[in-house]
Amino acid sequence: MKIVVLVKHVPDAQFDRHLTGPGNTTDRDESILSELDEYALEAALQLSEARGGAKAGNEVIALSMGPAGAVNAIKKSLQIGASSGAHLSDDALAGSDAAATSLALAAAIRYLGADAPVDLVLTGMASTDGETSLVPAQIAERLGLPQVTFASSLEVNGERVVARRDGDAHADTVEATLPALVSVTDQINEPRYPNFKGILAAKKKKITPLTLADIGVDAAQVGAAGSLTAVETAEARPPRSAGTIITDEGDAGIKLVEFLAAQKLL
Amino acid sequence: MAKALVFIDNPGSALKKSSLELLTIARSLGEAAVAFNGELHDDVAAALGAHGASVLYRPSTTDLDDYLVAPKAAYLAAAVAASGAETVLLENTADGKEIAARLGVKLNAGVITDVVGVDADGTAHKSVLAGSYTTTAKARTAVAVLTVKPNSVDVEAPAAASTPEAVTIDVPADATANAARITGRAEKPASGRPELTEARIVVAGGRGVDGDFGPLEELADALGGALGASRAATDAGWIGHDYQVGQTGKTVSPQLYISAGISGAIQQKAGMQTSKVIVAINKDAESPIFEIADFGIIGDLFKVVPQATEEIKKRKG
Numbered sequence: 001m002k003i004v005v006l007v008k009h010v011p012d013a014q015f016d017r018h019l020t021g022p023g024n025t026t027d028r029d030e031s032i033l034s035e036l037d038e039y040a041l042e043a044a045l046q047l048s049e050a051r052g053g054a055k056a057g058n059e060v061i062a063l064s065m066g067p068a069g070a071v072n073a074i075k076k077s078l079q080i081g082a083s084s085g086a087h088l089s090d091d092a093l094a095g096s097d098a099a100a101t102s103l104a105l106a107a108a109i110r111y112l113g114a115d116a117p118v119d120l121v122l123t124g125m126a127s128t129d130g131e132t133s134l135v136p137a138q139i140a141e142r143l144g145l146p147q148v149t150f151a152s153s154l155e156v157n158g159e160r161v162v163a164r165r166d167g168d169a170h171a172d173t174v175e176a177t178l179p180a181l182v183s184v185t186d187q188i189n190e191p192r193y194p195n196f197k198g199i200l201a202a203k204k205k206k207i208t209p210l211t212l213a214d215i216g217v218d219a220a221q222v223g224a225a226g227s228l229t230a231v232e233t234a235e236a237r238p239p240r241s242a243g244t245i246i247t248d249e250g251d252a253g254i255k256l257v258e259f260l261a262a263q264k265l266l
Numbered sequence: 267m268a269k270a271l272v273f274i275d276n277p278g279s280a281l282k283k284s285s286l287e288l289l290t291i292a293r294s295l296g297e298a299a300v301a302f303n304g305e306l307h308d309d310v311a312a313a314l315g316a317h318g319a320s321v322l323y324r325p326s327t328t329d330l331d332d333y334l335v336a337p338k339a340a341y342l343a344a345a346v347a348a349s350g351a352e353t354v355l356l357e358n359t360a361d362g363k364e365i366a367a368r369l370g371v372k373l374n375a376g377v378i379t380d381v382v383g384v385d386a387d388g389t390a391h392k393s394v395l396a397g398s399y400t401t402t403a404k405a406r407t408a409v410a411v412l413t414v415k416p417n418s419v420d421v422e423a424p425a426a427a428s429t430p431e432a433v434t435i436d437v438p439a440d441a442t443a444n445a446a447r448i449t450g451r452a453e454k455p456a457s458g459r460p461e462l463t464e465a466r467i468v469v470a471g472g473r474g475v476d477g478d479f480g481p482l483e484e485l486a487d488a489l490g491g492a493l494g495a496s497r498a499a500t501d502a503g504w505i506g507h508d509y510q511v512g513q514t515g516k517t518v519s520p521q522l523y524i525s526a527g528i529s530g531a532i533q534q535k536a537g538m539q540t541s542k543v544i545v546a547i548n549k550d551a552e553s554p555i556f557e558i559a560d561f562g563i564i565g566d567l568f569k570v571v572p573q574a575t576e577e578i579k580k581r582k583g
Binding site for chain 2: 102240
């Protein structure tokens with residue numbers, strides 16, 4: 001089975017995150033592998049291992065699009081267990097919105113499937129920076145793949161993909177046939193950590209650098225120029241300041257209600 | 267006159283407030299039309315007319331609900347073409363965003379999610395990076411696709427109701443080809459409380475509730491609010507994942523957010539820090555939640571919360 005997992009290098013949400021530059025793009029210092037992508041990688045590794053792993057010819061390719069630093073998200077994925085990596089990087093990609101990103105990634109997935117077809121594209125439910133959840137659905141649309149998104153469980157039996165998708169009012173069973181695109185939620189599994197053996201093994205794994213020329217995408221179709229939306233203004237929200245803090249002396253519940261009444265919230 | 271098309275998936279027996287909010291925004295942009303999927307009850311059709319819908323588009327097929335997202339996007343693309351709409355408005359739900367995503371590719375249209383306001387010129391307002399920035403964004407394309415969060419505008423109806431024209435849209439024959447099929451559906455029990463992302467008041471519990479959400483449920487009911495939880499509480503299995511507020515759960519922006527027994531780590535803050543008023547109850551005075559609380563109580567939630575509930579009931583008589 002050949003699986004491509006999309007991994008994104010995102011600013012660590014533990015720290016303050018910033019928008020910067022004329023295009024109000026995300027500042028990517030202090031970046032890490034997006035936490036939500038670890039679930040997709042874990043799902044891919046489990047599917048591969050259940051079929052005998054790399055020895056049996058199964059492949060898990062970690063694909064990332066981003067500037068030089070994004071290679072760190074791929075390296076982390078290799079340490080966790082991906083078999084190889086692909087890094088799509090090109091100056092012309094800077095400032096890409098979801099439409100431009102999905103266009104470039106779809107082309108990269110086609111490129112990776114040129115020798116042997118890709119059976120499954122796995123992604124997280126959203127990036128932890130842009131948080132739009134648009135890219136997986138757009139890649140499925142561009143590649144003409146069945147879309148099985150927000151999966152909280154996933155089974156692949158032969159060519160059949162069966163997933164559970166939880167909504168607020170109901171939980172659905174969703175079925176499709178391979179090849180397919182699946183996005184997974186953080187409910188699907190417990191991602192593993194890289195161990196010492198994995199960290200050593202990762203050094204021998206291959207990361208294929210890809211440019212727009214390699215994947216046959218014109219620079220005008222991506223980046224700020226090819227994006228269909230533009231962020232025009234960005235303003236840092238003033239930090240919330242602490243209000244009144246009291247220590248309960250037996251009547252804090254009443255004081256709370258008095259506060260709510262004063263704020264006209266009752 | 268500019269045209270805006272609102273997508274309403276399965277309007278059901280009564281229109282949701284969020285659907286009326288989308289119609290209100292559509293009318294502020296120009297002539298409003300609705301593309302719906304599923305059954306349309308007569309009184310729902312009348313309500314759509316009362317809120318200014320000039321045309322009601324319906325799909326030619328009844329099996330769109332048997333598939334995930336893709337054929338609904340194909341139907342909506344055909345409805346956009348028929349209506350000549352420049353703006354398409356959808357709910358900011360998982361399905362809404364993904365229908366918008368695919369529609370964007372089909373129409374080569376810019377998609378903006380998590381919108382909280384739309385100017386007359388189509389500029390969309392949203393907040394990003396977990397509420398740390400507010401931005402304006404605009405589609406650079408002939409058609410703009412926007413998914414709008416609930417409670418973004420006050421619902422307004424025009425002075426005179428319209429009698430909408432009914433138009434059937436032919437769903438492309440290949441719309442369901444290669445689409446994932448929904449083969450089973452388990453309904454979840456209804457709580458009777460408002461939907462978490464739409465609620466005016468949210469009462470949320472974390473590690474400190476130690477498995478017992480009872481007191482918080484009573485407070486939520488006394489206030490007519492929704493129940494929420496931190497990831498620690500959902501991961502512990504004390505309450506369903508649907509209730510999770512935070513980076514990997516739901517983002518809420520209610521008038522009042524009451525946080526009980528939640529430390530307020532970044533993962534939780536990401537989902538609630540744009541709430542209008544934040545009240546925090548925690549035993550630990552060092553909890554980061556107190557840095558963003560408008561009113562904080564250092565104390566035992568099992569004492570404070572029931573006392574507050576009782577006082578509210580007393581005042582409401």
